[in-house]
Amino acid sequence: xxxxxxxxxxxxxxxxxxxxxxxxxxxxxxxxxxxxxxxxxxxxxxxxxxxxxxxxxxxxxxxxxxxxxxxxxxxxxxxxxxxxxxxxxxxxxxxxxxxxxxxxxxxxxxxxxxxxxxxxxxxxxxxxxxxxxxxxxxxxxxxxxxxxxxxxxxxxxxxxxxxxxxxxxxxxxxxxxxxxxxxxxxxxxxxxxxxxxxxxxxxxxxxxxxxxxxxxxxxxxxxxxxxxxxxxxxxxxxxxxxxxxxxxxxxxxxxxxxxxxxxxxxxxxxxxxxxxxxxxxxxxxxxxxx
Amino acid sequence: xxxxxxxxxxxxxxxxxxxxxxxxxxxxxxxxxxxxxxxxxxxxxxxxxxxxxxxxxxxxxxxxxxxxxxxxxxxxxxxxxxxxxxxxxxxxxxxxxxxxxxxxxxxxxxxxxxxxxxxxxxxxxxxxxxxxxxxxxxxxxxxxxxxxxxxxxxxxxxxxxxxxxxxxxxxxxxxxxxxxxxxxxxxxxxxxxxxxxxxxxxxxxxxxxxxxxxxxxxxxxx
Numbered sequence: 129x130x131x132x133x134x135x136x137x138x139x140x141x142x143x144x145x146x147x148x149x150x151x152x153x154x155x156x157x158x159x160x161x162x163x164x165x166x167x168x169x170x171x172x173x174x175x176x177x178x179x180x181x182x183x184x185x186x187x188x189x190x191x192x193x194x195x196x197x198x199x200x201x202x203x204x205x206x207x208x209x210x211x212x213x214x215x216x217x218x219x220x221x222x223x224x225x226x227x228x229x230x231x232x233x234x235x236x237x238x239x240x241x242x243x244x245x246x247x248x249x250x251x252x253x254x255x256x257x258x259x260x261x262x263x264x265x266x267x268x269x270x271x272x273x274x275x276x277x278x279x280x281x282x283x284x285x286x287x288x289x290x291x292x293x294x295x296x297x298x299x300x301x302x303x304x305x306x307x308x309x310x311x312x313x314x315x316x317x318x319x320x321x322x323x324x325x326x327x328x329x330x331x332x333x334x335x336x337x338x339x340x341x342x343x344x345x346x347x348x349x350x351x352x353x354x355x356x357x358x359x360x361x362x363x364x365x366x367x368x369x370x371x372x373x374x375x376x377x378x379x380x381x382x383x384x385x386x387x388x389x390x391x392x393x394x395x396x397x398x399x400x401x402x403x404x405x406x407x408x409x410x411x412x413x414x415x416x417x418x
Numbered sequence: 419x420x421x422x423x424x425x426x427x428x429x430x431x432x433x434x435x436x437x438x439x440x441x442x443x444x445x446x447x448x449x450x451x452x453x454x455x456x457x458x459x460x461x462x463x464x465x466x467x468x469x470x471x472x473x474x475x476x477x478x479x480x481x482x483x484x485x486x487x488x489x490x491x492x493x494x495x496x497x498x499x500x501x502x503x504x505x506x507x508x509x510x511x512x513x514x515x516x517x518x519x520x521x522x523x524x525x526x527x528x529x530x531x532x533x534x535x536x537x538x539x540x541x542x543x544x545x546x547x548x549x550x551x552x553x554x555x556x557x558x559x560x561x562x563x564x565x566x567x568x569x570x571x572x573x574x575x576x577x578x579x580x581x582x583x584x585x586x587x588x589x590x591x592x593x594x595x596x597x598x599x600x601x602x603x604x605x606x607x608x609x610x611x612x613x614x615x616x617x618x619x620x621x622x623x624x625x626x627x628x629x630x631x632x633x634x635x636x637x638x639x640x
Contacts, residue, residue: 179486179629203487214479218423227420231488231496275484 129282129313130155136185138171145337146171152332152342158309160324160331161317167334169317170211173287177208207281211288213272217261224260232279246274249304265292284314290323302327325407333414341414352410357390359400377412393417421499434511437464442518453519454538455595459578461512461542462549466570469550472500474563477630485627493626505546512542541594544610547617555620558628588612
């Protein structure tokens with residue numbers, strides 16, 4: 129299964145473009161979608177989930193073109209977790225998922241089996257009798273993820289699935305997505321770079337509706353090589369001056385001063401040494417200097 | 419049945435019961451013949467408020483985004499179930515209201531009690547069908563819950579006013595028990611048949627949960 133976007137543009141009134149001429153291919157496995165808030169990630173996911181038609185351009189699932197008459201066949205293959213999802217407050221977790229499973233046309237016995245499996249995988253087993261209104265944000269997110277997985281879609285679209293989860297849960301969910309992606313396609317959108325570093329080998333970076341990068345994580349890291357520096361500063365004033373001149377990705381206070389991580393196309397004019405590039409550095413480099 | 423929990427949360431049931439109780443207390447009647455028309459016109463107001471969010475309730479929580487990609491047939495079926503659940507509840511509420519009127523107001527003119535009750539329930543059911551579906555359809559078209567309630571309430575207000583008497587008989591939805599209808603006059607049925615037909619059309623037109631992408635209008639290819 130692969131999904132291809134060809135020159136996709138989504139324009140709203142007053143010529144505001146949420147997506148501007150975006151083209152890339154999503155192959156099997158976990159594929160990352162990275163971008164700041166307002167980059168167009170959710171719009172792109174809505175297009176891929178058939179909720180929004182692009183103003184121009186085409187989307188193809190294998191060889192099936194995204195057109196109204198093909199939507200029923202495409203929708204059968206899709207599982208979607210929207211960015212914000214708050215479901216039936218008076219239903220219990222299990223009832224809610226059974227209801228949505230029924231709406232997907234999953235036979236009752238099969239639905240029960242899948243539910244037991246995913247409730248266990250997402251540590252929601254003990255909360256299955258709780259009403260939806262009693263759940264925390266992270267639990268609701270996990271319920272949302274289960275409903276997306278329940279019809280075992282060939283193409284899973286998840287919009288910030290790890291929001292509100294504690295570190296252990298995030299790892300668990302990331303691993304679940306990686307397991308699920310075997311023989312399937314998972315589009316994983318987030319602005320948490322760490323999540324993508326742990327799950328995908330390919331990704332697309334969006335900024336203000338435009339595609340900044342599409343390709344492998346390795347290649348993205350390569351692009352930022354030689355542009356990431358660690359500078360040791362002794363005084364706060366020096367750090368402030370450095371921040372005005374360069375893009376500082378992190379600061380760490382230590383006993384003998386402060387360690388500052390700088391992303392810059394040129395070597396900063398302060399004492400510094402090259403650093404090992406992380407995906408976060410590469411993302412900042414691509415979004416600010418390319 | 420999960421549709422009951424979804425469509426009829428406890429607050430809706432409590433509001434409905436209070437509404438009918440207060441109505442039975444404050445609305446004076448002298449004859450048993452007056453109970454039916456009173457129930458018919460006022461339960462309609464309750465109906466349009468109660469049913470308006472049948473589909474709209476999926477918008478604030480983002481549920482529409484996952485429902486919109488479910489098979490169309492399943493979407494239509496679940497909407498029909500939600501309507502059915504609410505209609506049955508409202509008809510039961512109307513019947514309870516009829517009983518409350520009987521107990522609280524103690525009408526002194528009592529004849530053909532069963533006949534009056536049956537016609538009242540039939541007339542009320544037809545109004546419920548139309549005014550349950552109409553605000554849902556308007557809310558879906560306008561994207562505004564209050565738009566749907568407001569438009570349906572305005573229509574209801576006109577139809578219970580004397581202005582509606584100028585309409586052809588088949589459009590007089592609330593002619594049941596009107597002053598111009600004598601004993602045994604069944605011409606009010608025309609209006610109720612219209613209500614049923616229009617209600618069915620509205621339910622059919624609601625179709626699925628739809629896509630709700632806010633007020634940003636798309637340009638280009640649709």
